[in-house]
Amino acid sequence: MSTAGLRTRDAILERAVDLASAEGLEGLTIGRLAAEMEMSKSGLFRHFGAKEELQLATVDAAARRFVEGVVAPALEREPGRPRLDALCELYLDHLESQVFAGGCFWGATAHEFDDRPGAVRDAIRDAVAAWLALLTEESRNAGAPDPEQFAFELQALAQGANLRYRLFGEEKAFVLARTAIARRLAAAGSGDRA
Numbered sequence: 001m002s003t004a005g006l007r008t009r010d011a012i013l014e015r016a017v018d019l020a021s022a023e024g025l026e027g028l029t030i031g032r033l034a035a036e037m038e039m040s041k042s043g044l045f046r047h048f049g050a051k052e053e054l055q056l057a058t059v060d061a062a063a064r065r066f067v068e069g070v071v072a073p074a075l076e077r078e079p080g081r082p083r084l085d086a087l088c089e090l091y092l093d094h095l096e097s098q099v100f101a102g103g104c105f106w107g108a109t110a111h112e113f114d115d116r117p118g119a120v121r122d123a124i125r126d127a128v129a130a131w132l133a134l135l136t137e138e139s140r141n142a143g144a145p146d147p148e149q150f151a152f153e154l155q156a157l158a159q160g161a162n163l164r165y166r167l168f169g170e171e172k173a174f175v176l177a178r179t180a181i182a183r184r185l186a187a188a189g190s191g192d193r194a
Contacts, residue, residue: 009047012037013061016054020062022102024112025055025120052119059123062105066127070094071134080141081185087138088154088181095162096174103166106131107159131155144188157181 015036020028029051034044048054074086095104102108106128113121135151144150161177164170 012047013057016058017062018101020058021100021105021108025109055120056123063127069099084138084142091158092174092177104162107162153184
């Protein structure tokens with residue numbers, strides 16, 4: 001694909017990620033996206049072919065955006081507590097700043113596809129599983145007594161804040177999540193049951 005073709009594909013995927021976060025991956029059609037991008041359907045079809053290919057490329061683009069904004073900067077910190085602190089803070093910043101137009105892409109698409117077998121569900125599951133594995137690893141490195149449980153709780157607190165913010169418009173939801181996460185981190189650092 002030419003450089004111009006790659007730029008066009010990237011621009012299409014940027015818009016696709018935002019649309020999918022707000023309206024779901026099922027609502028993401030070649031026709032809808034072509035209209036949004038002011039392109040012909042055949043022009044957009046050349047980049048993706050089928051709806052499932054567009055959905056998979058959108059999941060991949062969302063993962064890249066998440067890695068660039070949350071994971072990569074946190075990986076610059078020392079493993080263990082400094083990195084875990086960074087992962088938590090950057091994740092909450094990511095949700096709070098609405099990097100995706102419709103809120104958390106992963107929360108929205110996971111709910112949409114959790115009971116639908118297939119390649120799209122598998123791609124979403126794999127991306128979320130990689131995030132949870134990283135939280136678990138850094139929880140272990142930080143000395144949490146039960147790293148898997150600790151990672152689960154961190155994820156649940158962040159997603160709970162996202163839901164409360166999106167559904168009720170409560171900006172304090174992220175303050176509440178930060179407070180709860182700080183307490184969990186402090187308990188883990190003191191050797192209490194995290």
